[in-house]
Amino acid sequence: MTLLDIALFGQTAVLMGTPLLLAALGEILTEKAGHMNLGVEGMMLAGAAAGFIAGFYTNSPALAFAAAGAAGAAGALIYAVLTVSLRANQIVTGFVLTIFLSGVANFVGSDLGNSTLGDGFTSVGDGGSFFSSIPFFGPVLFEQSRYVHFSLIMAAAVWIYLNKTSPGLSLRMVGENPSSADAAGIPVTFYKYSHILAGGFLCGAGGACLTLVIVKRWQESATAGMGWIAIALVIFAAWGPLKAVFGAYLFGALRGLSFKIQNAPISIGGRSLSVPAQILDLLPYIMTVVALILITLGKKRENQPPRSLGKPYFREER
Amino acid sequence: MISFQKRAGTSKGRAWTRQFISIIVALLTCAAVIALLGYNPLEVYRQIFAGSLGSLYSFKEMILTMIPLSLLSLGVIFCLRIQFVNIGAEGQFYAGALAASYLALRHPDMSAAGLLPLMFAASIAGGGLWCAIPALLKLKLDVNETLVTLMMNYIIIKIIAWLQFGPWKDPTIKGYPVMPAFSDSAILPSVLGIHSGWVIALALFAAAVIVLGRTRFGYQLAVMGSSPQTARYAGFKTGLLLMAATAIGGGFCGVAGFIQASAIENSLTYQMSNGWGFTAIAVAWLAGLRPAQALLVSALFAILLQGCAYIQISLGIPFFMSNIIQGIILFFVLGSDVFTNYRLVIRRTKDTQNALSERGGK
Numbered sequence: 001m002t003l004l005d006i007a008l009f010g011q012t013a014v015l016m017g018t019p020l021l022l023a024a025l026g027e028i029l030t031e032k033a034g035h036m037n038l039g040v041e042g043m044m045l046a047g048a049a050a051g052f053i054a055g056f057y058t059n060s061p062a063l064a065f066a067a068a069g070a071a072g073a074a075g076a077l078i079y080a081v082l083t084v085s086l087r088a089n090q091i092v093t094g095f096v097l098t099i100f101l102s103g104v105a106n107f108v109g110s111d112l113g114n115s116t117l118g119d120g121f122t123s124v125g126d127g128g129s130f131f132s133s134i135p136f137f138g139p140v141l142f143e144q145s146r147y148v149h150f151s152l153i154m155a156a157a158v159w160i161y162l163n164k165t166s167p168g169l170s171l172r173m174v175g176e177n178p179s180s181a182d183a184a185g186i187p188v189t190f191y192k193y194s195h196i197l198a199g200g201f202l203c204g205a206g207g208a209c210l211t212l213v214i215v216k217r218w219q220e221s222a223t224a225g226m227g228w229i230a231i232a233l234v235i236f237a238a239w240g241p242l243k244a245v246f247g248a249y250l251f252g253a254l255r256g257l258s259f260k261i262q263n264a265p266i267s268i269g270g271r272s273l274s275v276p277a278q279i280l281d282l283l284p285y286i287m288t289v290v291a292l293i294l295i296t297l298g299k300k301r302e303n304q305p306p307r308s309l310g311k312p313y314f315r316e317e318r
Numbered sequence: 319m320i321s322f323q324k325r326a327g328t329s330k331g332r333a334w335t336r337q338f339i340s341i342i343v344a345l346l347t348c349a350a351v352i353a354l355l356g357y358n359p360l361e362v363y364r365q366i367f368a369g370s371l372g373s374l375y376s377f378k379e380m381i382l383t384m385i386p387l388s389l390l391s392l393g394v395i396f397c398l399r400i401q402f403v404n405i406g407a408e409g410q411f412y413a414g415a416l417a418a419s420y421l422a423l424r425h426p427d428m429s430a431a432g433l434l435p436l437m438f439a440a441s442i443a444g445g446g447l448w449c450a451i452p453a454l455l456k457l458k459l460d461v462n463e464t465l466v467t468l469m470m471n472y473i474i475i476k477i478i479a480w481l482q483f484g485p486w487k488d489p490t491i492k493g494y495p496v497m498p499a500f501s502d503s504a505i506l507p508s509v510l511g512i513h514s515g516w517v518i519a520l521a522l523f524a525a526a527v528i529v530l531g532r533t534r535f536g537y538q539l540a541v542m543g544s545s546p547q548t549a550r551y552a553g554f555k556t557g558l559l560l561m562a563a564t565a566i567g568g569g570f571c572g573v574a575g576f577i578q579a580s581a582i583e584n585s586l587t588y589q590m591s592n593g594w595g596f597t598a599i600a601v602a603w604l605a606g607l608r609p610a611q612a613l614l615v616s617a618l619f620a621i622l623l624q625g626c627a628y629i630q631i632s633l634g635i636p637f638f639m640s641n642i643i644q645g646i647i648l649f650f651v652l653g654s655d656v657f658t659n660y661r662l663v664i665r666r667t668k669d670t671q672n673a674l675s676e677r678g679g680k
Contacts, residue, residue, distance in 0.1 A: 036464070038468075081653070082653050086654075087655075088652040088653055088656070089603060091464065091599070092599060092600055092603045092648070092652060093649075093652050095599055096600055096645055096648040096652065098596075099593075099596070099597070099644055099648075100641060100642060100646070100648075100649070101645075102638070102641055103639070103640070103641025103642040103645060104642055104645075106638040107638040107639065107641075107642060110636045110638070228472060229472075232469060276480050276484050277483075278477075278479040278480035278484075279476070279480055281476050281479075282472075282473055282476035282477065282480070285472045286469075288465075288469050289466055289469050289470075289473075292466065293455065293459060293461055296459055296462070297459060305462060310464070314660075315321065
């Protein structure tokens, strides 16, 4: 493998990791509000379908992005009404959201099988810019879709928001201990709703990245389990947005490698790599379990799951 | 001001009325959605029932879905009863199927009388082990079981995919990789026209009802589920109870995998669960974690799933309609759950203050 090969592979890894990163950032916001939304897979698929349909009919990447985000947020709204206002079981609601949204997405997508996107979607990235002439990092990070840039900006923004701003602190308080947050005058319900919805928007955008940028067409159940890897990524990154970037690209590299191996054997330094593709697919989940065990054993406060994650909050029982 | 107020006591009757009303409202909403999509809702509903209960054939097909679904929900019930949030039924299903299939593929020449009981036992061990690992991690290291059981699903599915594409691939079959077919002695015989999985399922349900309702072990689980502290003060071996309940729960899910591999697929594939392991969580929850109700709820889900498979052919409606209907019904039931134990109170702010000062005066 030459440097160019490695750069090309890095480009693939980053691109493959981007839907995961967007969805994981969304789930981090949701979980920081104390809600575990297992509807990520469904919201990604809804975004993938809505984004593709909007892109197909309008030929506008901006509208497609907005539609995808809106679809994800709409799904998240159902979840928020049920789990925040009506205190429904979060785990079951999340699963049902995935069942429901995959039904809706595949239903509306069932006629789109052979559709292709218009020329508004052909450009990969801004190839000629100054940044893309930087060796290695140029092609890997800058000669990329706008989704890659958006996800990186979002990762930084979420990190700053959570760690350096006062609303971010309030949000963490809501996720850790809603009754103290409530007593401190933080509008708990508003915080929960807004962050669950923002989380849904990012999941939808992640799904759109898949159908609009990576595969460029609609397939039945296009996300194929990516939402679950995104949930794994949240744990793997210990709820940290910046760690999620590295995790996403690591998982993206494994996925890229597994695709490559399925098509043709890879040789490194003359020796062919003989790891089956399925074993590579398996690694993110194993690494996540190991990471979770280490996080739990480490007992470092900032790495732990939000303390009230999954628990309904009744103000009246304060 | 809108708020929830805890009701004085719980009542079974209210829970049933609430569920009944929410399902009716959900069905009306579904009808509106179906009409919006351009189909006649009454015709769709009629065909769903016709396609799942209308003939002996469709009834049998419905039962074939109900068998794995009910067993999986039973497995989930055992875990949720002691507040072990097991969302890994899907993985335990595959772990059981894998263990049973190993024996079937390894010993094709054994007699059915020897092989089938061994496969049954192996599936319990496989499913039980796959659930016991997260339980042990929770017990010894306090690792969150919800997240681990979720991950364990994909780990086992990828392992089976690897076996199917690699070491266990049938070399004689060209094209898409599959595992070798089971020998006849590894296939469950049929009883009354349906494979004998239904006999196994019924027997396990009967055993579960007895164990949960009539034994010391079941009583201890009930205490532990409602209050782990009480269970510890009472001197129960809570760690042992946790391991036992999760191993049994995972074991039931494993048996579902064994039945599916043996009777339906006649082999092992990594795509044979149709997501039932996830549906089973909703079934268990909807059934209020009671086995008898789980049987009823899984029948309703099986009717819906089989009916939607039927309308796909008869009316040309994509099968995904079943997901939409399932989703809407469950949303309503989930959303109405709070009203069993809470009452919605709408008051003007002034009244709230009065109420507060009243409470303060007491």
